[in-house]
Amino acid sequence: MKEIIVGENEQDKRFDSFLKGYLKEASGGFIYKMLRKKNITLNDKKSDGSEKLKKGDVIKIFFTDDTLNKFRGKGTLKDSLEPELKAYEKLGKLTVIYEDDNIVLVDKPAGVLSQKAQKEDYSLNEWLIGYLLDKGDITVDSLETYRPSICNRLDRNTSGIVICAKSLTGARKMNELIKDRNVGKFYRTLVKGKIDKDFSLKGYLSKDEKKNKVVILDKDPHNPDFSYIETEFHVVGYNSESSLTMLEVKLITGKPHQIRAHLSSIGHPIIGDIKYGGSAYKKINYQLLHSYRLQFPQGLDEPFSSLSGKEFIAPLPKEFDIFE
Incomplete structure (x- = not known):
C-alpha cells in the first residue's frame, strides 16, 4: 500500500487529474475502476475522482509494489534523476540572487541552456532540481508530484536573471505575473x-x-x-x-x-x-x-x-x- 499526504504542490488539483499524472502508465478507465472498488481512497473514503485536493488529505493506493511500479513507469524516480544530479555537478554553484520558499532568482551564465535542446544537454531546469535536492529543500519523493522548473527562458548565450519556481504556488504566481506583463x-x-x-x-x-x-x-x-x-x-x-x-x-x-x-x-x-x-x-x-x-x-x-x-x-x- 502506498500512502501520499497532499502538500502545497498538490492542493487544488482534481483528484482524478492527480492520479492520471501519478499513475502515468494507467488508463483513465483503470483509475476510475480502482476508485469504484476502493483500491484507491481519499481520506479513507470512496471517491469518484472529482474532488479538489486539500493540504493534508491522505491518498491511499492499495497496489502491490510491482503493480504500483508498473503503472508509475519503468525504473525508479531516483534512477531517473541522474541528469539533474549531473547538471548540478557540472554547472556548479550558480549565483543565486534571491530565494524564498516558492521561487529562486538565478544569475544564468552565458553558454548555459535554460531548457534542454537535446537529450544529452545540461540545462538550468536540471540544475535547479539538483540544487534543491542538494540543499534538502525537496526530496526524491516530492518530485513524484511536482518538479520545480524555470518560469522564463533566456537564449543559451544570453546571461542574467532567470525566475525559477520551487513550488506549484510559485510557478502559478510567477507565470501569471509574466503573462500579464506585471514583471x-x-x-x-x-x-x-x-x-x-x-x-x-x-x-x-x-x-x-x-x-x-x-x-x-x-x-x-x-x-x-x-x-x-x-x-x-x-x-x-x-x-x-x-x-x-x-x-x-x-x-x-x-x-x-x-x-x-x-x-x-x-x-x-x-x-x-x-x-x-x-x-x-x-x-x-x-x-x-x-x-x-x-x-x-x-x-x-x-x-x-x-x-x-x-x-x-x-x-x-x-x-x-x-x-x-
Missing part, C-alpha cells in the same frame, strides 16, 4: 556605433523554428504566424574610444530574439551577435546581452508580499568590461 524585465547590451537618445520600436515578429531565427516587419501582415512586439531602449552611455553604446532595454512584449532582431533592424546589431548581423568583437562571438534587472509590482499578496515593489539586479559579466 519589469530590463536588459543591458552593447551595440556598435553611437545612439544619443532614448527610443522605442514596434513591429511584428515571426520565428522560423528550423533556422532558429526571426524576422520583423514594420507593418501588420495580418498573418497569424506574426506576433506584435514592442521594445523600449534607454541610452546608458557612449564610449567614443571604442565607439560602443550601452543600452538598457525594457521588454514590453516578450518574444524569442525580440531585442536582438529589433536592434539589427535599425542597423545597430548587438556586439558578437553574428546571427543578426553583428560581428565578433575582441573574441566575443556571441550576443552580449544580459538580463540585468527585474522589478516586481506593488501590492502582492501572501506568500509573495515580501516581493512587492522589490528590484533585483544581476551584475554585468566581465565581458562588458570592453565598454570601460
Whole structure:
C-alpha cells in the first residue's frame, strides 16, 4: 500500500487529474475502476475522482509494489534523476540572487541552456532540481508530484536573471505575473556605433523554428504566424574610444530574439551577435546581452508580499568590461 499526504504542490488539483499524472502508465478507465472498488481512497473514503485536493488529505493506493511500479513507469524516480544530479555537478554553484520558499532568482551564465535542446544537454531546469535536492529543500519523493522548473527562458548565450519556481504556488504566481506583463524585465547590451537618445520600436515578429531565427516587419501582415512586439531602449552611455553604446532595454512584449532582431533592424546589431548581423568583437562571438534587472509590482499578496515593489539586479559579466 502506498500512502501520499497532499502538500502545497498538490492542493487544488482534481483528484482524478492527480492520479492520471501519478499513475502515468494507467488508463483513465483503470483509475476510475480502482476508485469504484476502493483500491484507491481519499481520506479513507470512496471517491469518484472529482474532488479538489486539500493540504493534508491522505491518498491511499492499495497496489502491490510491482503493480504500483508498473503503472508509475519503468525504473525508479531516483534512477531517473541522474541528469539533474549531473547538471548540478557540472554547472556548479550558480549565483543565486534571491530565494524564498516558492521561487529562486538565478544569475544564468552565458553558454548555459535554460531548457534542454537535446537529450544529452545540461540545462538550468536540471540544475535547479539538483540544487534543491542538494540543499534538502525537496526530496526524491516530492518530485513524484511536482518538479520545480524555470518560469522564463533566456537564449543559451544570453546571461542574467532567470525566475525559477520551487513550488506549484510559485510557478502559478510567477507565470501569471509574466503573462500579464506585471514583471519589469530590463536588459543591458552593447551595440556598435553611437545612439544619443532614448527610443522605442514596434513591429511584428515571426520565428522560423528550423533556422532558429526571426524576422520583423514594420507593418501588420495580418498573418497569424506574426506576433506584435514592442521594445523600449534607454541610452546608458557612449564610449567614443571604442565607439560602443550601452543600452538598457525594457521588454514590453516578450518574444524569442525580440531585442536582438529589433536592434539589427535599425542597423545597430548587438556586439558578437553574428546571427543578426553583428560581428565578433575582441573574441566575443556571441550576443552580449544580459538580463540585468527585474522589478516586481506593488501590492502582492501572501506568500509573495515580501516581493512587492522589490528590484533585483544581476551584475554585468566581465565581458562588458570592453565598454570601460
